[in-house]
Amino acid sequence: xxxxxxxxxxxxxxxxxxxxPPAAVAxxxxxKQIRIAAKVFNFLQKKPVPxxxxxxxxxxxxxxxxxxxxxxxxxxxxxxxxxxxAVAVFxxxxxxxxxxxxxxxxxxxxxxxxxxxxxxxxIIAVETTPKISVYLSRVAASNAGIDFDTSFKMLVTER
Amino acid sequence: MRIILLAAAAAAVTVAGYAGPxxxxxxxxxxxxxxxxxxxxxxxxxxxxxVADAPxxxxxxxxxxxxxxxxxxxxxxxxxxxxxxxxxxxxxxxDVAIRGYNAANSPRVLVLLNGRQIYVxxxxxxxxxxxxxxxxxxxxxxxxxxxxxxxFGFNAMAGVxxxxxxxxxxxxxxxxxxxxxxxSNQQLSSVVTAHLGNRAGLRLSASEHGRKELSSSGxxxxxxxxxxxxxxxxxxxxxxxxxxxxxxxSAEVDVTEAKLLEMTVGGFPGWTSxxxxxxxxxxxxxxxxxxxxxxxxxxxxxxxxTPGENCVTCTSIVNSLMxxxxxxxxKPGVDHTVRLGLEYRNNRGGGTAFAGERFGFxxxxxxxxxxxxxxxAVALTxxxxxxxxxxxxxxxxxxxVRYTAADYNSKPITEPSFNSAAVYKPTPxxxxxxxxARGVQAPDFYALFPEPIQVGFNTLxxxxxxxxxLKPTISMNYEFDYERSLPSIDSSVQMALFYQxxxxxxxPPGDAGITDAAGNGYAGNIGRSTSIGGEISxxxxxxxxxRWKAAYALAMIRDHYSVNLNPGLPDSSVDSQxxxxxxxxxxxxxxSWRDFEFDLTGRWQSRYDDIGVSNxxxxxxxxxxxxxxxxxxxxxYKLNDKLTLAVSGQQINQARLTQTSGPPVERRVLGxxxxxx
Numbered sequence: 052x053x054x055x056x057x058x059x060x061x062x063x064x065x066x067x068x069x070x071x072p073p074a075a076v077a078x079x080x081x082x083k084q085i086r087i088a089a090k091v092f093n094f095l096q097k098k099p100v101p102x103x104x105x106x107x108x109x110x111x112x113x114x115x116x117x118x119x120x121x122x123x124x125x126x127x128x129x130x131x132x133x134x135x136x137a138v139a140v141f142x143x144x145x146x147x148x149x150x151x152x153x154x155x156x157x158x159x160x161x162x163x164x165x166x167x168x169x170x171x172x173x174i175i176a177v178e179t180t181p182k183i184s185v186y187l188s189r190v191a192a193s194n195a196g197i198d199f200d201t202s203f204k205m206l207v208t209e210r
Numbered sequence: 211m212r213i214i215l216l217a218a219a220a221a222a223v224t225v226a227g228y229a230g231p232x233x234x235x236x237x238x239x240x241x242x243x244x245x246x247x248x249x250x251x252x253x254x255x256x257x258x259x260x261v262a263d264a265p266x267x268x269x270x271x272x273x274x275x276x277x278x279x280x281x282x283x284x285x286x287x288x289x290x291x292x293x294x295x296x297x298x299x300x301x302x303x304x305d306v307a308i309r310g311y312n313a314a315n316s317p318r319v320l321v322l323l324n325g326r327q328i329y330v331x332x333x334x335x336x337x338x339x340x341x342x343x344x345x346x347x348x349x350x351x352x353x354x355x356x357x358x359x360x361x362f363g364f365n366a367m368a369g370v371x372x373x374x375x376x377x378x379x380x381x382x383x384x385x386x387x388x389x390x391x392x393x394s395n396q397q398l399s400s401v402v403t404a405h406l407g408n409r410a411g412l413r414l415s416a417s418e419h420g421r422k423e424l425s426s427s428g429x430x431x432x433x434x435x436x437x438x439x440x441x442x443x444x445x446x447x448x449x450x451x452x453x454x455x456x457x458x459x460s461a462e463v464d465v466t467e468a469k470l471l472e473m474t475v476g477g478f479p480g481w482t483s484x485x486x487x488x489x490x491x492x493x494x495x496x497x498x499x500x501x502x503x504x505x506x507x508x509x510x511x512x513x514x515x516t517p518g519e520n521c522v523t524c525t526s527i528v529n530s531l532m533x534x535x536x537x538x539x540x541k542p543g544v545d546h547t548v549r550l551g552l553e554y555r556n557n558r559g560g561g562t563a564f565a566g567e568r569f570g571f572x573x574x575x576x577x578x579x580x581x582x583x584x585x586x587a588v589a590l591t592x593x594x595x596x597x598x599x600x601x602x603x604x605x606x607x608x609x610x611v612r613y614t615a616a617d618y619n620s621k622p623i624t625e626p627s628f629n630s631a632a633v634y635k636p637t638p639x640x641x642x643x644x645x646x647a648r649g650v651q652a653p654d655f656y657a658l659f660p661e662p663i664q665v666g667f668n669t670l671x672x673x674x675x676x677x678x679x680l681k682p683t684i685s686m687n688y689e690f691d692y693e694r695s696l697p698s699i700d701s702s703v704q705m706a707l708f709y710q711x712x713x714x715x716x717x718p719p720g721d722a723g724i725t726d727a728a729g730n731g732y733a734g735n736i737g738r739s740t741s742i743g744g745e746i747s748x749x750x751x752x753x754x755x756x757r758w759k760a761a762y763a764l765a766m767i768r769d770h771y772s773v774n775l776n777p778g779l780p781d782s783s784v785d786s787q788x789x790x791x792x793x794x795x796x797x798x799x800x801x802s803w804r805d806f807e808f809d810l811t812g813r814w815q816s817r818y819d820d821i822g823v824s825n826x827x828x829x830x831x832x833x834x835x836x837x838x839x840x841x842x843x844x845x846x847y848k849l850n851d852k853l854t855l856a857v858s859g860q861q862i863n864q865a866r867l868t869q870t871s872g873p874p875v876e877r878r879v880l881g882x883x884x885x886x887x
Binding site: 096181204208209 | 237238241242244245246247250257258259260456496500501539541544545547586637638639
């Protein structure tokens with residue numbers, strides 16, 4: 052199955068801030084964060100099947116970079132209307148995380164701010180400054196029915 | 211409004227989430243290392259950890275560093291680690307110690323391959339030439355400084371060296387490597403990986419390595435004559451499969467043969483032949499009560515010594531070890547990690563050197579580890595283990611020996627060990643670690659049991675005999691470590707200060723100052739020793755391809771032994787105080803430029819004394835080893851993605867250098883051709 056570039060059509064983003072260019076959005080993931088976040092999928096106990104959908108809300112991450120980082124997993128494009136059937140969503144904020152969760156409670160919600168994990172809105176948050184830290188919300192993951200490899204859980208910061 | 215919109219969309223779509231089956235959970239070192247930008251390890255606590263978070267002093271040698279070292283064996287690679295002392299006694303024989311106390315057949319460091327013991331319990335040492343692993347299949351070498359008996363059991367007293375290979379499923383290594391060089395060095399090795407889908411993999415490696423032995427010309431007659439060539443050869447298979455229902459199965463099998471000039475226990479040179487085969491199987495699965503793991507392995511080592519070229523007794527010694535380990539790793543709370551383990555060891559000796567005797571020991575052990583992330587900046591780790599060791603001896607004892615066969619069934623030993631550490635990270639760049647650990651070194655077969663047939667080294671006493679009811683050596687290590695990353699100069703600095711005590715230090719037969727009227731020399735506990743020292747190192751690399759390293763290690767040892775009371779007239783090969791170089795300096799500089807790699811490492815160490823056999827072979831004598839510098843270097847050229855050429859040299863600054871009581875070490879130059887496919 053060929054991998055297609057993830058499309059970014061964000062209803063939430065449109066509602067909040069319109070179609071902002073991804074790179075210009077403060078709080079979006081940088082290159083390093085994207086690379087690390089993409090690796091998180093390798094440590095899911097139940098791996099996404101080829102063709103599974105990941106949605107990037109506007110500005111949460113550079114779609115082209117994420118697309119490249121996820122290439123080997125053969126994950127498909129996501130529109131915001133696909134959130135209900137997606138396996139993961141990249142979000143910019145706690146509000147966005149809560150919104151998508153109410154639509155699909157089984158989503159792997161990934162953000163770039165540890166606070167999103169602290170309040171159990173995001174399941175994963177990736178920070179790279181001043182050092183690489185990956186945060187995991189045990190409550191949010193449990194609520195979503197998502198579990199990770201034991202070795203991964205030992206190495207991340209669980210909240 | 212937004213939510214309503216999304217909910218409407220959801221109604222129209224079928225959920226197609228995580229339909230994949232549960233996968234097994236072997237640790238994917240490569241992915242995790244890439245993710246966190248630093249090596250990860252399980253050697254500190256049994257739980258996966260980033261090296262910066264480990265509650266022990268650990269240095270990791272990566273696959274890139276192994277390649278760039280230009281070395282063709284692991285002891286030479288370890289010479290670049292501050293606090294590691296390497297003595298080369300033969301072209302293929304070396305002894306490795308951590309923070310002093312090195313000697314022929316160094317007993318205090320436990321060497322593991324993927325967590326299974328390579329260390330030989332009979333004489334409590336590591337026969338490096340019998341390692342089956344090829345350098346190209348090593349992901350990293352983990353060097354733990356300080357005791358870690360609480361995780362690995364007896365003999366991890368001064369440190370642990372765990373060699374971690376690439377994974378048969380996650381990694382692909384396909385290479386053929388040929389090395390030729392001075393001293394008629396010739397090695398051909400290959401590593402091949404085969405994958406069965408993405409759920410099973412097998413890695414195979416094989417090697418044949420021959421070379422001229424170190425020249426013993428000018429050395430005491432007791433050194434020879436020895437054969438001129440030594441060799442080692444090995445075959446190693448490592449497979450892993452992820453079965454349905456999240457069960458992970460792994461297996462390792464290896465067979466090795468080696469014949470080499472070796473400095474044996476007590477400082478006697480010998481010509482040793484080894485034949486070994488080892489098997490291991492592991493099963494792991496995630497469960498509601500954590501990650502359950504079962505490992506079982508068997509090591510069979512057969513070896514014989516002859517004091518010269520011709521086999522005198524033609525007898526062999528066999529050491530067979532069987533280990534079964536069960537562990538459970540769980541994270542009961544977000545801030546707590548717990549590991550519980552049980553272990554059984556069956557260790558037996560025998561062989562044609564004995565007249566049907568069967569002897570050995572069994573070890574029953576339980577261990578627990580608890581890591582508590584108290585605050586985001588403070589973590590506490592406590593590991594504790596209790597080993598219960600029982601002994602058995604069945605067979606005759608020579609009438610001249612002071613003990614009976616019944617005596618040699620020693621009383622059981624029960625010893626606790628622990629590692630406790632507090633790690634404080636006030637900033638993301640700074641890490642402080644305060645630790646205390648208790649390590650245990652068990653007496654070995656040679657020290658515990660009688661040897662009815664002597665294998666030819668009984669030149670100082672009539673025979674060497676074990677002593678029942680020996681106490682294990684107990685070490686206590688108190689340590690303060692500090693690490694800081696220095697991004698402004700692309701470096702990190704690591705500092706350690708330690709104070710270590712060793713009680714009931716063991717000396718092998720003939721070296722404990724215990725003899726009887728019949729002239730038998732016995733093993734014994736000879737007293738205590740203290741050590742104070744530390745290491746400081748700076749290591750870095752920049753985007754321009756430069757890399758550098760500077761390190762200094764200090765080890766000041768004070769013995770309180772009942773032997774070697776007259777420094778001029780040694781009566782034991784155990785002399786830790788004078789036998790440890792106080793200072794070591796390591797400087798390294800390298801550069802990757804286009805398709806070239808240039809690396810040069812210099813090492814200076816201060817003087818020390820080594821004890822070996824005298825000129826006439828009838829007494830021990832002290833050899834003063836002056837301070838010396840060695841330079842090792844490598845130039846590599848990557849011709850294309852598949853072919854790499856390299857020239858490397860060990861001790862390139864001196865043609866012959868006396869580094870031990872053994873033959874002088876000779877300059878070596880190697881040419882290497884590596885093909886990847």
